[in-house]
Every structure is written in C-alpha cells, then in structure tokens.
Amino acid sequence: MASSRIVIGMALAAGAALAGLSGEVRLPDGQGLSGVSIALRGRPELTTTSGQAGRWSLGSVAVHRRPSDIFRPTRNLSWRDGRLEVVFQGRSADGSLALHPAHPAFVPNISARAHAALDTLDFSLCAAKVSLPVGTLDSGSIVVVLDTAGAVRSCDASVPTIPLLGFPTSWGNVTTYGGVDTSLTSSGGACNYGATKIRHYAAIQVNLLPGDAAGQWKDGRACGQGALVRAYTPQGVREVHVRIMDKCPDPHCGIDLGGAPAAAIMGVQAGRYQGEWTFVSCKGHPELFDGPTHLWTKEGTSTFWSLVQVRNPWTAVAALSWRPVATPDTPWSDMPWATEAENFFKVPSGLFAQTDSVEILVRYVDSTSHGIRLAPLDLSRPQASYPLE
Numbered sequence: 001m002a003s004s005r006i007v008i009g010m011a012l013a014a015g016a017a018l019a020g021l022s023g024e025v026r027l028p029d030g031q032g033l034s035g036v037s038i039a040l041r042g043r044p045e046l047t048t049t050s051g052q053a054g055r056w057s058l059g060s061v062a063v064h065r066r067p068s069d070i071f072r073p074t075r076n077l078s079w080r081d082g083r084l085e086v087v088f089q090g091r092s093a094d095g096s097l098a099l100h101p102a103h104p105a106f107v108p109n110i111s112a113r114a115h116a117a118l119d120t121l122d123f124s125l126c127a128a129k130v131s132l133p134v135g136t137l138d139s140g141s142i143v144v145v146l147d148t149a150g151a152v153r154s155c156d157a158s159v160p161t162i163p164l165l166g167f168p169t170s171w172g173n174v175t176t177y178g179g180v181d182t183s184l185t186s187s188g189g190a191c192n193y194g195a196t197k198i199r200h201y202a203a204i205q206v207n208l209l210p211g212d213a214a215g216q217w218k219d220g221r222a223c224g225q226g227a228l229v230r231a232y233t234p235q236g237v238r239e240v241h242v243r244i245m246d247k248c249p250d251p252h253c254g255i256d257l258g259g260a261p262a263a264a265i266m267g268v269q270a271g272r273y274q275g276e277w278t279f280v281s282c283k284g285h286p287e288l289f290d291g292p293t294h295l296w297t298k299e300g301t302s303t304f305w306s307l308v309q310v311r312n313p314w315t316a317v318a319a320l321s322w323r324p325v326a327t328p329d330t331p332w333s334d335m336p337w338a339t340e341a342e343n344f345f346k347v348p349s350g351l352f353a354q355t356d357s358v359e360i361l362v363r364y365v366d367s368t369s370h371g372i373r374l375a376p377l378d379l380s381r382p383q384a385s386y387p388l389e
Contacts, residue, residue, distance in 0.1 A: 023056060041120040049164060051171065155233050156271025160252035162208050165216060167279065172254030174231040174275040176262035184259035189246025191223035191343045192298075193311055196245075197290035199260040202227065203246035205253045217247045220342030225316035225365070226282035229255060231265045231275030240264040241280070243288040244316070260287075281315045281366055293370060294387045295360065298344060301382040306347035307338050308379060310362055310388070314370070319363040320345040325373055326356045352376050362388060 038056050040046040050056040163172030186201035188194045204222050205215035216222050222244045230239040240261040248256045255277045262270060282288040289312045298307040310317050321332040338344035351358055354376045362370040370388040378386065 036123055039122045041122055049161075049171065051164060051166065155231075155273050156266065156269050158272045158274040160272065161254075161274075162251055163205055163215070163254045165208075165214075169276055169278040170216070170254075171276040172274075173252050174229060174255055174257065174265060174273045174277075175253060176257045176259075176266065176270050180263040180266055180268060180270050181259040182263045186243075186245045186258060190217075191220060191245050192309065192341055193223075193245060193343075198243060198245070198288065199258065200240065200242050200285075200287045201245040201258040202229070202242040202261060203248040203253065203256040204244050205251065205255075206247050206249040207251050209251055215249075215251075219337065220247075220344075221337075222247075222316055223343040224282070224310065224313040226280045226285065226288055227255065227277045228280050229257065229261065229265065229275060229277045231273040233265070233273060238265050241282075241285045241288060243282055279315075279365075281368075282312075283314050292387050294385045295362075295372060296386075297379060297382055297384045298341065299382050301380060301384075303352045303377070303380040306352075306379050307341060307344040308335075308347060309344045310370075311385075313362070314364055314366075314368055316365045317362060318365045321361045321363065322351055322358050323361075324354055324356060325359050328359075332361060347379050352380065 036050040036054075036056075038048050038050065038058070040058060046058050048056050048058055158173060161172055163170055182199065184199065186193070186196045186198045188196055189201075189203065204217050204225075206213060206217040208214045213219075225244040227242050227244060228239060229242055230237055240257075242255075242257060242261045245258075246256075250256075252272075254275075257265060265273065265275075291312055293310065293312045293314065296309055296311050298309070301307060308320070310320070320335045322335065323330045323332050333348070333350070335345040335347060338346045340346075357373050357375055360372050360374060364370075372386055372388050374386060378384065
C-alpha cells in the first residue's frame with residue numbers, strides 16, 4: 001500500500017509579474033497523484049485538478065510578486081491540535097529574516113503586509129488544505145509534504161464532481177450505493193451477465209452531463225473491463241481491483257463499487273471519496289472471474305435472431321469477428337453491436353448460411369484475443385456456453 005503522505009511539487013517561471021503555474025502532485029515513492037484540487041485564490045476561473053501522473057497547469061498568469069523574497073520550506077506539513085501546520089522560513093535580499101515559523105492556526109503564517117501583496121494557491125484533498133503564497137516563490141520548485149493520516153475529518157464526504165476521463169487513468173468520485181457487505185455478488189447489472197459469483201465489481205458512469213452519453217459506459221462497451229481503483233482516505237491511499245459489470249448514470253458517480261471493493265476502500269464508512277481508476281486486464285486477478293472465459297448466447301436465440309456475448313473476458317471486448325474455417329484467407333467480418341440489448345453482438349445471417357465450421361475471434365481493447373471454432377448452428381442455441389481457447 002502506498003504511503004499516506006502527499007508530496008506537492010510546484011514550479012514557477014522567473015519574472016516579476018508572469019508566473020507559469022504548473023507542476024505535479026506525487027507520492028513519496030514517485031507515483032503521480034491525481035484528484036488534488038488546485039485553485040488560485042480570488043480567481044474562480046483559475047482552477048484545475050491534478051490529472052494523469054499528477055500533473056497540473058494553470059497556464060501563465062499575472063500574479064502579485066515580491067521577487068526580493070525567496071522562501072523555502074523547512075519541514076513537513078502535519079496535523080497538530082486538529083489544524084494543518086506548515087513551516088516556511090526565508091530571507092529577503094538584504095539578509096533580514098522575512099518569514100517566521102508558522103503556528104498551527106495559520107497555513108502558512110505570514111505577516112498581514114506580505115499576505116496583502118501576494119496571490120495564494122490553494123491545494124486540497126478530502127478535508128486537508130494547503131495554501132501557498134505564490135509571489136514569494138523564486139523560479140524552480142517547492143515541495144510540501146502533507147500527512148493525511150491524522151486527519152480529524154474523514155474523506156468520505158468529498159464534493160460531488162464530474163469525472164475527468166483519461167486513458168488508461170481517470171479520476172473523480174469513488175462511491176458505493178450498495179453498502180460494504182463483502183458477501184454480495186454481482187447480478188450482472190446492465191452488462192447482462194446474469195447472476196454471478198463475482199464479489200469484486202463496479203459500475204461506471206454513462207453521462208458526464210445529463211444525457212450527453214460522454215461517460216465511459218459507451219452503450220456497454222466498458223463491460224468486462226478490469227480496473228485498479230485507488231481512493232484517498234484518512235488511512236492513506238487504498239486500492240482494489242474490480243470488473244465493470246454495471247452502469248450508473250449519475251454524473252458524479254465516477255466509479256461505483258460493489259460490496260467487497262467498497263469494504264476494501266472504505267472499511268465500514270461508506271461514502272463519496274476522491275480517487276482514480278486505471279483500466280487494466282483482469283488476467284492475474286482471480287477475484288474478477290467466476291469461471292472460464294466463454295461465449296454465451298442469449299435466451300430466445302435462433303437462426304432468425306441470435307445475440308452473443310463474452311463472459312469472464314480478459315478485459316473489455318473491442319470486436320467479435322468471424323470467417324469460414326475452410327477459407328482462412330477470407331477477411332474477417334465483424335459482428336455488429338446489438339441494439340436490442342447492451343453488451344451483446346448480433347450474429348449476421350451470412351454466418352448461418354455457412355455449411356462448414358466458422359472461426360470466431362474475440363478482440364480485446366488491449367490487442368489480445370481469444371478464438372474458437374464452431375458449427376454455425378451452435379450460435380442458434382439459446383443460453384449455450386462455449387469455452388474460448
């Protein structure tokens with residue numbers, strides 16, 4: 001498990017008026033940390049969130065700056081008596097002491113005269129908040145260490161935010177609407193897998209704004225995808241692997257966890273946490289499977305209408321293709337995504353016209369694949385299961 005400390009690195013361009021406000025947020029082990037909110041105080045349009053690899057940028061902006069003062073952090077930020085404490089110390093150009101150690105009541109504690117002349121950057125994660133005077137910084141970088149382990153307020157009540165999507169990593173709210181009962185198994189959800197024995201499952205957002213379909217669900221194309229979920233808690237960074245089995249249209253959902261993953265992240269305190277999720281393969285994670293990977297035909301299937309899906313896939317399915325076994329030089333033909341049900345492919349009538357066996361190829365989003373040879377009529381049998389090679 002990663003350390004609970006958060007390192008904030010910030011670089012400022014030299015100059016008396018313009019500063020390139022950018023940097024990265026990272027853990028002590030060097031991992032980038034997303035989801036930290038950054039804002040230039042008093043300028044509501046200048047806000048951002050640390051993204052993939054912890055990087056962030058507010059662009060080049062004019063700031064109030066006193067270039068004669070150079071301040072350096074001297075020790076870690078910590079919790080004391082329920083308050084955040086950070087100690088800065090610096091000297092002005094004439095050598096006089098310009099900033100004294102901070103007291104717990106101020107983050108940081110600078111004189112009223114200096115504070116009035118400076119812009120301030122606010123960094124926040126869960127209940128923790130750090131404020132840095134922009135104008136006191138010289139070119140280069142400044143590092144602040146934030147220890148959340150002793151936070152007096154929990155991270156289980158994060159502000160609802162629209163997810164920021166990336167590939168393979170996205171960030172936003174990590175929630176649970178199903179509680180933290182580790183015995184609960186997925187019923188297949190909107191991915192239409194039916195009753196399963198999988199306890200490590202999650203739902204992904206459909207929309208980012210109402211009705212825009214801009215979430216990662218994509219009409220069920222996220223089904224079967226594995227994800228490594230990391231959330232920021234008072235006990236540090238916690239992580240768990242899940243398989244996407246359902247959808248949640250709430251624009252503030254981010255990723256919604258089932259019972260076992262929710263318990264791993266949240267313990268007994270369910271809520272809305274801030275975190276990130278990275279799409280990964282399910283291979284190597286037996287908790288994401290309840291049997292072998294197989295091709296499954298929907299109930300009601302016949303030679304006139306047949307829908308198929310991949311159950312226990314290695315990751316999300318990108319395409320389902322077929323060609324006659326007798327003519328292996330024939331180009332692959334893709335089955336269309338079904339419109340009758342999400343997370344299904346529709347078997348084309350041309351496949352049932354074949355007299356010999358056909359080869360079925362499952363192509364995954366990570367460029368791996370599965371294959372199987374079947375008689376065309378095998379795909380006309382309802383609720384049939386065919387293990388993939």
